[in-house]
Amino acid sequence: MSIKPVSLKPISLKPMPLKPMSITLKIFALLVAAALVVPYVPGIIYPIFVMKVMCYGLFACAFNLLLGFTGLVSFAHAAFLGSAGYVTGALMIRFGTHPLGTVTAFTLGVLASALVGLAIGGLAVRRRGIYFAMITLALSQIVYFLAVQFRWTGGEDGLQGIPRGNLFGLLDLSSDTAMYYVTLVLFSIGFLFVYRVVHSPFGQILQAVRENEPRATSLGYDTDRFRLAAFVLSATVAGYAGAMKALVFQLVSLNDVSLHTSTEVVLMTLLGGLGTMFGPLVGATLVVGLQNYLATIGDLVTVVIGLIFIVCVSFFRRGVVGEYLEWRRRRAQRALPAREPATAPSPSHAP
Amino acid sequence: MQKHLLAGAFGVSLAALMASPSLAADKISDNVVKIGILNDLSGIYSDFTGKGSAVAAQIAIDEIGGKVLGAPIELIAADHQNKPDIAANLAREWFDQGKVDMIADFPTSSTALAVMEIAKQKNRITMLSAGVAMAAITDKCSPLNAQWMVNTYALAAGTAKALLKEGKKSWYFVTADYTFGHSLEKDAAAVVEADGGKVLGTSRHPFPGGDFSSFMLKAQSSGAQVIALANAGSDTINSIKQAAEYGIGRNDKQVIAPLLAYITDVKSLGLAKAQDMYLTEAFYWDFDDRSRAFAEKYFAKMNRMPSASQAAVYSATLSYLKAIDGAGTDEAGAVMAKLRTMTIDDAVIRNGKLRADGALVHDMLLLQVKKPAESKRDWDFYNVKAVLKGDDVFPKPSDACPLNKAG
Numbered sequence: 001m002s003i004k005p006v007s008l009k010p011i012s013l014k015p016m017p018l019k020p021m022s023i024t025l026k027i028f029a030l031l032v033a034a035a036l037v038v039p040y041v042p043g044i045i046y047p048i049f050v051m052k053v054m055c056y057g058l059f060a061c062a063f064n065l066l067l068g069f070t071g072l073v074s075f076a077h078a079a080f081l082g083s084a085g086y087v088t089g090a091l092m093i094r095f096g097t098h099p100l101g102t103v104t105a106f107t108l109g110v111l112a113s114a115l116v117g118l119a120i121g122g123l124a125v126r127r128r129g130i131y132f133a134m135i136t137l138a139l140s141q142i143v144y145f146l147a148v149q150f151r152w153t154g155g156e157d158g159l160q161g162i163p164r165g166n167l168f169g170l171l172d173l174s175s176d177t178a179m180y181y182v183t184l185v186l187f188s189i190g191f192l193f194v195y196r197v198v199h200s201p202f203g204q205i206l207q208a209v210r211e212n213e214p215r216a217t218s219l220g221y222d223t224d225r226f227r228l229a230a231f232v233l234s235a236t237v238a239g240y241a242g243a244m245k246a247l248v249f250q251l252v253s254l255n256d257v258s259l260h261t262s263t264e265v266v267l268m269t270l271l272g273g274l275g276t277m278f279g280p281l282v283g284a285t286l287v288v289g290l291q292n293y294l295a296t297i298g299d300l301v302t303v304v305i306g307l308i309f310i311v312c313v314s315f316f317r318r319g320v321v322g323e324y325l326e327w328r329r330r331r332a333q334r335a336l337p338a339r340e341p342a343t344a345p346s347p348s349h350a351p
Numbered sequence: 352m353q354k355h356l357l358a359g360a361f362g363v364s365l366a367a368l369m370a371s372p373s374l375a376a377d378k379i380s381d382n383v384v385k386i387g388i389l390n391d392l393s394g395i396y397s398d399f400t401g402k403g404s405a406v407a408a409q410i411a412i413d414e415i416g417g418k419v420l421g422a423p424i425e426l427i428a429a430d431h432q433n434k435p436d437i438a439a440n441l442a443r444e445w446f447d448q449g450k451v452d453m454i455a456d457f458p459t460s461s462t463a464l465a466v467m468e469i470a471k472q473k474n475r476i477t478m479l480s481a482g483v484a485m486a487a488i489t490d491k492c493s494p495l496n497a498q499w500m501v502n503t504y505a506l507a508a509g510t511a512k513a514l515l516k517e518g519k520k521s522w523y524f525v526t527a528d529y530t531f532g533h534s535l536e537k538d539a540a541a542v543v544e545a546d547g548g549k550v551l552g553t554s555r556h557p558f559p560g561g562d563f564s565s566f567m568l569k570a571q572s573s574g575a576q577v578i579a580l581a582n583a584g585s586d587t588i589n590s591i592k593q594a595a596e597y598g599i600g601r602n603d604k605q606v607i608a609p610l611l612a613y614i615t616d617v618k619s620l621g622l623a624k625a626q627d628m629y630l631t632e633a634f635y636w637d638f639d640d641r642s643r644a645f646a647e648k649y650f651a652k653m654n655r656m657p658s659a660s661q662a663a664v665y666s667a668t669l670s671y672l673k674a675i676d677g678a679g680t681d682e683a684g685a686v687m688a689k690l691r692t693m694t695i696d697d698a699v700i701r702n703g704k705l706r707a708d709g710a711l712v713h714d715m716l717l718l719q720v721k722k723p724a725e726s727k728r729d730w731d732f733y734n735v736k737a738v739l740k741g742d743d744v745f746p747k748p749s750d751a752c753p754l755n756k757a758g
Contacts, residue, residue: 042447042448043448046444046447046448048440048443048444048447049440049444052436052440148529148530148558149529155529155530155531156460156461156529156530156531157460157461157464157484157486157491157530158435158461158464158465160435160464160465160467160468160491161468161491245436249436249439249440250439250468250469251435251436251439251465251468253434253435253436253461253465254461255433255434255435255436255461256436291432291434291437292437292440292441292444295429295430295431295432295437295441296427296428296429296430300393301392301393301430301432302393302394302432
C-alpha cells in the first residue's frame, strides 16, 4: 500500500471506494444469499456451526481491523470478546424475559467491551511494536483474573443456560432458526460496519499510520489518537461478536477471555489473509471447522491442526485470500506483457 | 422458491417416515441407542479420561451384547478440547442430527455444565463420570443428569473424616485461589471442625501456580498433622513434588493429603515422591476380584489400568443400558426414573443409589499410596485403608437444587 491517497486525502476520497466496493459487496451479498438457505438443508451443513463461524468470523474481522489495517498487534482481543459476553450473559440471566432485555443486554455488553478497550488501549497506544503487544497481553490477563475471581461471572464454571430472550417481545429467539436469521442480520451489520470503516477517510488515515507513522504525523495527524480510536473500534466490534456468541451458544466461559482465544484470532486472521476483507472470515471458517469436524478423530486432533497450520504458514504466507488476490494480480500482470509482444515486441517495456 | 422448499421438506420428512421400520420405533428413538463420550482426547485431562473412557464404554456395550430392546448400540467419541463452546456445539449437533441419546464423561466442569443445560433443553441424558463440580448437583442441577462418579465434597469429606478418625486433628490448607479451591477448602474445613479437629491456618496460592515451596514450608512449620492440598491437576502434582524435595510429609507427625487426586497423578509423580499420601477415590482397580476382572479386560485393550473416571464411564454406560432395558424405552425421563429405582452394584460402583438431584451416592475408598518397596508391579500403587459408606461422605441434598424440594 502506498500512502499516496493520504496526501491527496480530501480530493481522492469519493472515487476511491467505488470500484473495489462493488466487488466485495457482491461477494458478500452472494455469501449472505447462500447463508439464507442453510436452515433448510440441515443435513448438508449444520446451522449452529454456521452461527459459530459468523461469531468468530466477525471477531476475526475486528482483529483484522487492528492488525491488518492499522498494524497493531493486540493480545487482548479475548478480553473484549469475553467481557461483552459476560455482561450480556449476566444481564440476560437476570432480565432475559423482559421485551427489551435482549436488546439492552446486547447493547450494554458491547458498551462494556468498548470501555475495556478504552482502558487497555489508552494505556497501550503510547508504546510501539512488541511493547504494545506485551502491554495488551498483561492487561488482558487482568481481565482474565477478574473473570476467575468475580462471583457474577461464575468463576471457572462460567455462565450457562443464558436465555436468548426475545426481540421487542415479538420474535422468540429460543428457536434455532429465528436465532439463525437474527445472527445473520447482526453479522451482516457488523461486517458492513468494518467494511465502511476500512474504506472511510478514517480508515485511509489508519492505513497511512500503519505504513509510515512519521509521515502521517508530519501531515498533521495525531497518530496516537487515531490508533486509540482504531483500538476502541476494534474492541467494540470484538465485543459485538462476543455478545452475539453469548446469545447464540447460551454460555460464556473462561475460555472466552483466555490468552488461547487471543492467539486463536491471530491465527484465524493470518490463515485467511491479513488486511483483506474476507480473509478473517475464511480463516475463522477453517479454524472453527477444523476444531469441530476433527474433534471425532481422537487424540490426533491437535497434531493434524498443527500440521495444517504449518503447511499454511509455509506455502500460503499471505493467507488463503491474500494468496488468491496475489495470484490474480500476478496473472493479470503476466497477461499484460503476453499481449504486448503482438503490438510492441519489447519485453522490457513494462513499467 | 419457498413453495419448492416447503414441498421438498415435506417430501423428505415423508420419506423419512416411511423409511423407519415400525419394529421398535416407539420404544427406541431413531432405532438406535447412541452413546456419546465427550472428553479431552489430546490435552491435560486425556490421561484419566481420553481414549480410555471410550474403551471402557465399549467394554460395557460388549457385556450387554451390543443390543438393547432389539436396537443396536452405537458409540461415538469426540474431543471437546476442554472448551465449553466446542463441547456445547458438538453436543447440540449430536442431539439434533447425530441421534445421540446420552453423553458421558466431561473432565472439566465448565464443559459439563454447558452440555447439561443443552441436554435438558433437548430432553437427553448427561452422565458426568469425570465431572466433579458441586454446581452440577446444587444450583445447576438437572433432572436428566447423573453425576456418576463423585463430587468434590465427597472427595474432601472422605479424606478428612478418615484422617480425623486416625487422630490427626490439626490441619493446614494449601488452597488454589479460585472458586474451586475455596469450595474444596470450605467443605473439608467444615468436616474437620465438625469432628473436633482444628484448622491451624491456610495458604492461598495463585492459580495456576508455579512455585509452591514457600506455601509448603509455611504449612510444615505450622506443625499441623495434616497438610491438605485444596487444588487439582498440575498444581497438586507440583506441590507434592516440592514437598518431597523438602522431605515434608515423610514422618508420622505430618502427612500430605491431596483432596482431589487420581491414580494418574500418582503415576506421574512416581511412588518415591507420592508415598504415604492419603487420598479418596471412587474406584481402585486392585480392590477386589470383580474390579480386577474389569481392570484386566481394560488392560488387555489399553495396556494400562483404568482410572476412576474411565471405570465410571463403564459403570455409567452399563447402568444406562440396563435402565433402558428395564424401562422398555430410551425416553430420557423414563430412563432416569428407572435409574433412580435401581441399586447400582457392578465392578466399579458399589451400593450406589441415584438421588433426585443427580448425585450417585455409593461406597468410596480411602487409600494410602504404597512405598516403592511394597509395590509389586506397575499400577500397584495403593493400600486400601477403608471403605467409606456413601451416606457418610456424600453431601446432604442441597436446598439450592429445586429438585430436592419437590421431594
